[in-house]
Amino acid sequence: MTDAPLLIVGAAMAGLRTAESARRAGYAGPIEFLGAEAHAPYNRPPLSKELLQTEGHGHDEVAFPIRSALEQDVTWTLGRAAASLDAERRVVTDEAGDEHPYRALVIATGLRPKPLPIPDHGLTGIHVLRTLDDAVGLRSALRSGANVVILGSGFVGCEIAATAAKNGCAVSVVTQSAVPLERALGPELGGEVRRRHEAHGVRFFTRDGLFGLVGDPGVERVILTSGVMLECDVLVVAVGSDPNTEWLDGSGLDVSDGVLVDGGLRAVGDDGVVRSDVFAVGDVARYPNPLFDDVARRVEHWNLPTETGKRAGQLIAAHLAGADCEPLAAAGFAPLPSFWSDQYDMHLLAFGMTYLADRRELVAGSLDDECVVEYHRGDALVGVCGIGMRSLVQSYRSRFTVPTAAV
Amino acid sequence: MIKIDVDMNKCQHYGQCVFEAPEVFQLNADDKLEYVAEAPDEMLADLEAAADVCPMQAITITRA
Structure with missing residues (x-):
């Protein structure tokens, strides 16, 4: 199996940075990307902002450049989700039943939005935002004058609210929190964010939730748990994300909340043993950060897919060269999360x-x-x-x- | 030499690049990005890192 590739499951930013880093660290062998999305890696932040308000913008405007190091001996299998992992045989099986053997595996399958917390009864007009295709679909719905209800007041919900308000939509935000961004930024800044949104006409329904939907075939009104009824042409569900790890069930890895990894981004089994040939990077990885404490967490900030990918690439190259990875892994991994948000x-x-x-x-x-x-x-x-x-x-x-x- | 180009229509002056390659990128007194357009080849890794961390992906690095 020495000709088997470095297999990267998930063709987004974290996987791309991992591959670049492995090349930079000396790995010259084959690389295969297996990605559920049909698109080559692209930058997600503009999806809730520029791309959402600019008709005609698509993959070209957000695609990451593919550096020369990845022009040779790289296979892209896109539009194909992974279905299972056999870590003993070192094979990933995709949803079409095709097998993908590997020498080293990178799990970079990211997150998906949590679904509507109540039955949707098959109504149209209900959106989430994670992928380019999600953004293009939502953009066509955010026309001037549309009644837009956003469930959730985290960064994604707030950025969509700002973009929709700029597009001339009538925007309502429904949130269980007391103020938007409460968990991330606390009540003081969250209250200020609310004030700025309200100055642009956005209405907030706080400490509230969704009770029911009315409409046929598209959503027309939503009923809140407080009893308030809102006109609604577009319902956006932005209540957080879940890690894409179902395909790893039965693989022997600890996937209790994302993929548990050590400081070298190497996957930890449910037996507590580190797997030297399986890595996890990006939003799906759960790891301790000694800048803060020793608690392993998934952290969903934009710079961390890059940080985890660069780090993992170094260990992957060492592992595939037959070198001792322990000194590298013991060096510790302490990336500083950084994040930003533009609203108005x-x-x-x-x-x-x-x-x-x-x-x-x-x-x-x-x-x-x-x-x-x-x-x-x-x-x-x-x-x-x-x-x-x-x-x-x-x-x-x-x-x-x-x-x-x-x- | 390496040529550095920043699309100032995309740049939102977050300054993430400043941390990766402070010899090339700086925030001025008005918190606006300033940069030098050329750098020596040995800075390639730092400059690629700066391009990677740009939230707007506004930085293009080319080897001249």
Whole structure:
């Protein structure tokens, strides 16, 4: 099986960065991508913003360039989801029944949006947003004057709300939270985000949920648990995501919440043993980050697929060259999450894991203009977020360090 | 030499690139991105890293 490829399941950003990194670290052998989406890797942030409001924009506008290192000996099998993994035989079987043997496997299957939490009765007009195809479908529905109801007030929900409002839609946001972005940013910044949305005509129904849908064949009204009834031409479900790991059931890996990996991005079995030839990267991977603590988490921020891919690529190249991977794996993996969001003329930029905080402190500016908020857990800085003031927010990067006392 | 091109219609001045290649990318006093258009070949890895972390994918790196 020495001719079997490095098999990367999931042809998105994390898989792409893993392949580039493995090449950079010296792996010159074959690479195969097996991806459920029909598209080559592309950048997702514009899906809720530029691409959602610009008719005619498609894959060309968001595709990642394929670097020269990946022009040789790379096979792309797209539009084909993985169905199962036999880790003993080192074979992935796809949904068509074809087998894909590997020398090393990268699990990069990402997330999918959680579905509508109530029965949809087959109604049309219900959308989620994760893929390019989702965005193109939603774009045609967000026409001026449409009644748009967004379930969920995280980053995806808030960005869609802003884009829909700019498109001239009548936008309502329904959320179980007290303010939008409450879990990510806390009540102070969340309250300010709400105020800015309301200034653009967006209505909020907080501490509320979806009770029922009315319409035939398309959704026409939604009924909230509070009893409020809203006109609704377009219902967007943005209530978080689930990891795509069903295909790994029975593989012997720990997939209790995404794929558990060690600091070298190597998959951990449900027996607790690290698999030297199976890696997981991107949104689907769950790993500890010593910048914060020793709890393994899935973290859904844009820079982490790149960070995990680059790290995994180094270990993959070492493993496939027959080198000892333990020193590399023991070097620790402590990527600083960074995230940002554009809504109207508001530019949020943040570093760290703000949602771990038990205390927040406004340290510069004022909430209704530009500002910087620090996030603390006990005595430790765990995050920072700014509206504007990017140079100041950037200057915090060096303040996130692994405690030297940590063993 | 490596040629650096930033599509300023796409750039939102997040400054992620600044951390990867501070010799080439900087945020000025108004928090706007400034960059130099050419760099030596040995900076290729840093510059590709800067292009990778751009949320808007506005940075193009070419070897001249």
